[in-house]
Amino acid sequence: MKTRKYIEIFAREAEEHLQLLRQGFLVMEKDGLVPERLHALLRSAHTLKGSARMLDLGQLGQVAHDLETLLKEVESGSRTLTPALTDLLLVATDALEALTAQAHSGGEIAVNVDAVLEGLKTGVLPEHPALPTPRAAEEKAERDTVRASVAKLDQMVNLLGEMFIVRRMFEERGIARGRIDLLGHVPALTGHLGQYARLDIALDTFPYNGTTTTCEALWMGVPVVTWPQSRVVSRQTFALLSAIGLPELAATDAEDYVRIAVELAGDAERLKEMRVGLRARMRDSVLCDVAGATRHLEHTLFDLARQA
Numbered sequence: 001m002k003t004r005k006y007i008e009i010f011a012r013e014a015e016e017h018l019q020l021l022r023q024g025f026l027v028m029e030k031d032g033l034v035p036e037r038l039h040a041l042l043r044s045a046h047t048l049k050g051s052a053r054m055l056d057l058g059q060l061g062q063v064a065h066d067l068e069t070l071l072k073e074v075e076s077g078s079r080t081l082t083p084a085l086t087d088l089l090l091v092a093t094d095a096l097e098a099l100t101a102q103a104h105s106g107g108e109i110a111v112n113v114d115a116v117l118e119g120l121k122t123g124v125l126p127e128h129p130a131l132p133t134p135r136a137a138e139e140k141a142e143r144d145t146v147r148a149s150v151a152k153l154d155q156m157v158n159l160l161g162e163m164f165i166v167r168r169m170f171e172e173r174g175i176a177r178g179r180i181d182l183l184g185h186v187p188a189l190t191g192h193l194g195q196y197a198r199l200d201i202a203l204d205t206f207p208y209n210g211t212t213t214t215c216e217a218l219w220m221g222v223p224v225v226t227w228p229q230s231r232v233v234s235r236q237t238f239a240l241l242s243a244i245g246l247p248e249l250a251a252t253d254a255e256d257y258v259r260i261a262v263e264l265a266g267d268a269e270r271l272k273e274m275r276v277g278l279r280a281r282m283r284d285s286v287l288c289d290v291a292g293a294t295r296h297l298e299h300t301l302f303d304l305a306r307q308a
Contacts (some may be wrong), residue, residue, distance in 0.1 A: 011104040016188040017044040020101070021067075021093045023194035028279050029086040031197075033074070037277065042071050048096060059113050060099040066120035067092045079123055088125040092116055159184075196220035200271065201264055209237040218244065218282050221275040225261045227251045244281040246274075 024041045028034070045068035045093045052061035067089070073079040095116045098109040119125050163182050170180055186192040193216060202217040204210055204226035210217075214237045217224050228238035228250050249264075250258035264271055282288060 006055060007080075007103055010055055011052070011100055014096070014100045014104065016190040017048050018093055018097050019188055020044050020194060021096075022090065023191070023197060025086055025089045025093070027194075027197040028081060029083060035075075035079060038071065038075055040101050042068060042075070045071060051141060057099070060096060060103065062117060063092060063099065063113065064118070066117055067096070070120050073123075076199060084125055085123060085289045086121050088123070092120055119129075158303070191248050192216075195219055198220050200275075201225060201261060203261060207231065207234040209234055209284040211236045214240050215282075215287075218278050221278045223249060223264065223271070223274050223278065225249050225257060225264070226250065227254070227257045240287065243287050244278075244285045246281070 021041055021044050024037055024044075028041075045064055049061050049064035051070055052058075052064055070089070070092075074081055074085070081084065095111045095113060098111045099113070102109045102284065167177050167180060170176060181198075183195060186195060196217060197220070199217070199222045202210075202214075202222050202224040204214065204224050206227045207229050207230070209266065210224070211227060214224050214226075218240065223246070224241065226237035226241065226249065228235040238247070241247055241249050249260060251260050264274075264306055286292065288303065
């Protein structure tokens with residue numbers, strides 16, 4: 001039964017899948033096909049298709065279905081991932097986003113869905129996938145006007161001040177402003193993890209190391225260089241790297257920290273090999289051995305019970 005509640009839930013979940021699709025297509029265009037990444041994109045397209053069909057969103061479900069079919073053809077090798085095909089995949093994602101917004105809020109959409117469906121079937125980007133409408137122009141004009149509370153504006157001013165200070169600190173150390181990208185908060189988990197596609201190497205903070213951020217980086221194929229010190233909070237990344245067999249990414253001092261990062265950045269083949277295998281390393285390590293950790297906990301609890 002298609003109700004307002006379920007549509008709202010779908011729209012929220014679809015936002016994450018659409019962001020994952022869009023970022024995934026851009027990464028594939030840059031780095032080429034990676035089976036695990038392609039499988040994640042297929043899962044997102046399949047999820048959107050299934051949810052849309054359950055809610056009787058016919059056009060949305062059809063676009064998601066044809067997008068999934070095209071991705072399967074890329075996976076099988078019957079279609080080659082070219083810049084033109086990437087453009088088509090991005091246009092299809094835009095169409096899904098527009099159809100999701102229409103299902104959630106109503107109104108017309110500025111997308112020729114039939115042309116997008118034809119493109120997905122033929123593998124050729126349609127010449128006129130978008131058909132702007134007067135209603136769409138009016139909605140865009142409305143979106144150009146933003147209302148914000150004084151508290152929110154104050155928060156934005158503070159953030160801008162912090163960004164200015166950080167940039168100036170880098171410039172004082174000879175690092176030009178154009179070499180720095182400061183990213184804001186990304187609310188959706190898939191969008192947040194997608195940012196790691198922009199990184200080649202992660203530099204761990206010290207004396208307080210990363211833990212969750214280190215795990216995220218490693219899972220997304222980004223090696224982490226760390227400088228462990230004497231306290232527990234400054235040895236967490238070292239423990240994680242040791243668990244996956246990469247203790248060589250841990251430095252002994254500040255100069256060693258710089259050396260490891262520079263050498264890794266300068267060895268493209270080593271970096272590529274490390275990045276491709278990081279997720280498998282992590283998945284096969286004790287970090288992801290849920291059954292083993294459970295058994296260890298059980299044995300500990302039984303030992304404590306016997307000693308009581």
